[in-house]
Amino acid sequence: MVAVSAVVALGLTAGCSGGDGPADGSGGSGRAGGARGEGKDARDAVRVLSPAQLKHVELGAREVPGFQIEKAGESAAGGGRPGTDRAPCRPLVDVLGSQPRPEPAASVVNTFAKAGEGLDFEGLMGMIRVSTYGRDGAAATLRGLRSAAEACADGFGMRTGEGEPQEFASVRTLPAPELGDEAVAYRLENAAERAPSLITVVRSGSTLAMFFATSLSDPEGVEIPPELVRAQVAKVEGAERKAPTVPPPPSSGGPGEVGEAGDSVG
16 A cells, blocks of 8 residues: 555655655656756647546556555645745745645645555655646746746745744756656755655646655655656646637736745744
């Protein structure tokens, strides 16, 4: 069975004991420099998944060989909205929490764990959050992440939604998978723990597939498995091809609109 209790303890951030996300290879064969392009214009007409359609993009329990996938419980992503001591870092903090901003129209969250022979748990575990947006929220989220990663390369402090303090010593941009319309990948070094927190986000039209992972047994070798990313993105894009086209969203502002003033962690 997937080690859901451990994932819940970690939340989408490291919580008190570790981190999430991929290692230096990120989640695929990305281009050097991290963020992979900004894709087609997000202001073109897009296909938007309904909440009902979004449920059909969830990966099945044994859909990706070598991994066990389960529907996440309500507490898996943590409770409340995280806070940060640095306003420019807010987009990174928000994506790690259970209340992402901009707010998606709908989301589904699943846990995954890598299993060896006999379905023995091998230490790698994480979460997949797929969110659909009705306006420019998907593209705005990636703009905010790029801006935050650049502004907060020297690290930042935060509190989880449960009020636990968290300190990241640095934010490093990783090669992003060459999937979707655009993608980003980051490695957040935990100042107190060996396990890093790593994030990969792929935008396909108005939908974001977000991946978080950690490994309790091999924190330096942790990765977001490329086959898991490919399978999830393919399922999202298959559903989007069947979704109705909606008019383009109004032109939005810069990355500032995805983040709010930082909350003190003191």
